[in-house]
Amino acid sequence: MGKYTAEAAAVVLEHNEHKTGVAMAVAAVRTSQYTVIWPALHGNAKRTHNDLPEAAEQGAYGIAFLLVEELTDLRVTERSAKRTGIDYWLGKGEEPLFQAAARLEVSAIVDNAGAVDGRLKAKLKQTDASKGTLPAYVAVVEFGQPKSVFKKR
Amino acid sequence: MMDLRSLHSEAMDLAEKAMIARSHGRADAAKKHLAEALKKEEQAAWLAVKAAVPEPTRTILLKSAAHLAVDAGQLRLAEQLIGTALAGDPPEELAEELRGVFEEIGFHRHLDLRGVALQSNDAQLVLVGSAIAPGMAEADEFTSRVNTIERLVQRTSESERKIKYREQGPPTQHIERSLKLYLSLPRAASYAVSLRVADSKEQAEFQFAESAQVLNLVVDRLEMYDREDFTALNQAIPDKQYYDNFIQLASRLAPDGERVRLVGLTTMRSGKEKRLEMRRTAMADGTGAGFVSTNKPRKLYGRVFFINTKDQENPVIKLETEDGTDLRLKAEGDLLQKAVRYAAKGSRVVVTGVQVAKTVLQVNEFRAARGREPRKKAKKSH
Numbered sequence: 001m002g003k004y005t006a007e008a009a010a011v012v013l014e015h016n017e018h019k020t021g022v023a024m025a026v027a028a029v030r031t032s033q034y035t036v037i038w039p040a041l042h043g044n045a046k047r048t049h050n051d052l053p054e055a056a057e058q059g060a061y062g063i064a065f066l067l068v069e070e071l072t073d074l075r076v077t078e079r080s081a082k083r084t085g086i087d088y089w090l091g092k093g094e095e096p097l098f099q100a101a102a103r104l105e106v107s108a109i110v111d112n113a114g115a116v117d118g119r120l121k122a123k124l125k126q127t128d129a130s131k132g133t134l135p136a137y138v139a140v141v142e143f144g145q146p147k148s149v150f151k152k153r
Numbered sequence: 154m155m156d157l158r159s160l161h162s163e164a165m166d167l168a169e170k171a172m173i174a175r176s177h178g179r180a181d182a183a184k185k186h187l188a189e190a191l192k193k194e195e196q197a198a199w200l201a202v203k204a205a206v207p208e209p210t211r212t213i214l215l216k217s218a219a220h221l222a223v224d225a226g227q228l229r230l231a232e233q234l235i236g237t238a239l240a241g242d243p244p245e246e247l248a249e250e251l252r253g254v255f256e257e258i259g260f261h262r263h264l265d266l267r268g269v270a271l272q273s274n275d276a277q278l279v280l281v282g283s284a285i286a287p288g289m290a291e292a293d294e295f296t297s298r299v300n301t302i303e304r305l306v307q308r309t310s311e312s313e314r315k316i317k318y319r320e321q322g323p324p325t326q327h328i329e330r331s332l333k334l335y336l337s338l339p340r341a342a343s344y345a346v347s348l349r350v351a352d353s354k355e356q357a358e359f360q361f362a363e364s365a366q367v368l369n370l371v372v373d374r375l376e377m378y379d380r381e382d383f384t385a386l387n388q389a390i391p392d393k394q395y396y397d398n399f400i401q402l403a404s405r406l407a408p409d410g411e412r413v414r415l416v417g418l419t420t421m422r423s424g425k426e427k428r429l430e431m432r433r434t435a436m437a438d439g440t441g442a443g444f445v446s447t448n449k450p451r452k453l454y455g456r457v458f459f460i461n462t463k464d465q466e467n468p469v470i471k472l473e474t475e476d477g478t479d480l481r482l483k484a485e486g487d488l489l490q491k492a493v494r495y496a497a498k499g500s501r502v503v504v505t506g507v508q509v510a511k512t513v514l515q516v517n518e519f520r521a522a523r524g525r526e527p528r529k530k531a532k533k534s535h
Binding site for chain 1: 173
């Protein structure tokens with residue numbers, strides 16, 4: 001799955017005319033820059049990921065997985081099915097199934113850096129902690145600039 | 154018997170395989186993996202219920218199995234899984250999602266034609282949301298969408314006939330007469346009604362008739378809009394005015410996320426059902442999707458005339474450029490501090506950045522403009 005999401009991210013980055021080694025700004029507790037590197041895409045990659053918004057969503061998951069490992073002491077430990085896709089849950093790997101797991105909420109933007117703040121607000125509202133429930137991390141990944149925002153709700 | 158974690162883990166491996174197979178266009182493999190995933194996840198979910206595992210594990214497994222059941226078209230099983238989950242004590246966030254899946258099952262049922270015969274120039278419209286009750290809908294939510302569909306049909310016909318875009322006024326008499334929209338009585342679904350595009354209400358058309366062809370084009374293009382595939386949509390509607398108009402109309406038809414959460418259209422093509430499920434909520438600025446951003450930097454001269462940093466994560470900085478256009482600037486850290494200083498001084502600035510939306514520039518560099526102010530063109534007096 002990691003390979004699939006990485007390939008999807010590379011397709012969308014190349015769609016936006018980026019080359020391997022492009023800098024991605026990541027706003028988390030503080031803002032940092034990361035270099036995004038990917039191997040040459042195989043011939044069928046663009047055909048496989050020809051639905052660009054879908055590719056962006058899968059690619060955003062790939063980037064979010066890396067941000068989780070880089071910026072927290074958690075990792076993806078569990079999955080559950082959601083509508084035509086998979087929800088990912090974070091933990092330390094020692095907990096019983098889904099106990100103390102944090103949800104990973106991901107939002108992808110193909111090419112519109114101006115939409116990042118709005119998406120983040122929408123996601124945070126969607127997973128509003130005041131509803132008294134599960135902890136969550138929100139990642140918004142924009143492939144045009146490219147930039148990402150990663151926040152704990 | 155396999156333990157809960159192993160069963161669930163295998164189910165998710167299969168669900169991921171199904172997703173990847175689907176994206177590779179291997180529909181049969183996707184279906185097979187999905188069926189196997191459902192079988193294992195259903196076992197895991199019932200095992201969790203039997204073993205009285207604590208929340209949220211119980212609900213997550215039941216909900217996960219329900220989603221797979223919906224995807225596999227096993228709606229009755231999905232209802233049973235959701236009913237069981239809701240009968241327990243799910244966390245409120247998950248309970249709300251379960252209700253959403255339940256609503257989705259209703260939506261799928263209502264998209265089913267269930268004996269309603271559609272001709273190739275007919276469509277079934279289904280609405281779901283807080284403004285909708287079985288067999289009843291708030292008049293505005295319903296009539297505005299029906300009017301929008303009629304306009305989409307007429308505009309699509311005009312665009313396909315290469316008629317010059319009309320800024321106002323009615324369509325030609327021929328289009329108005331031959332592509333009229335007729336409605337059936339509503340059915341007690343969430344809210345379902347049949348629409349007919351024809352020149353008379355009894356007129357069923359062959360699939361090659363203009364009314365049927367235009368209806369198919371409208372549904373295909375709405376599908377592109379819902380998928381946010383604006384490249385394909387642009388190719389389908391190359392004329393900018395028709396394209397912008399389509400985006401505006403599609404935004405009006407799309408769900409608003411609360412009062413109308415789902416909009417569905419079912420049509421018949423060569424004897425087969427074609428379903429469109431619009432889920433994406435309408436954009437605030439329907440024409441915004443027409444803006445194609447590039448990474449090419451722009452250099453602009455102007456003045457920062459408004460600044461508001463009350464919301465520190467989303468400060469409002471406005472630049473009036475020398476051609477009189479207002480742009481919102483996105484800047485953080487040092488760049489934001491510079492913007493505050495330039496706004497206070499009212500001095501001319503040079504801004505370099507990337508235009509990321511129609512009226513938004515992401516700032517890369519900010520500096521004071523040197524030299525004299527360019528002379529403004531004298532206005533002609535009349």
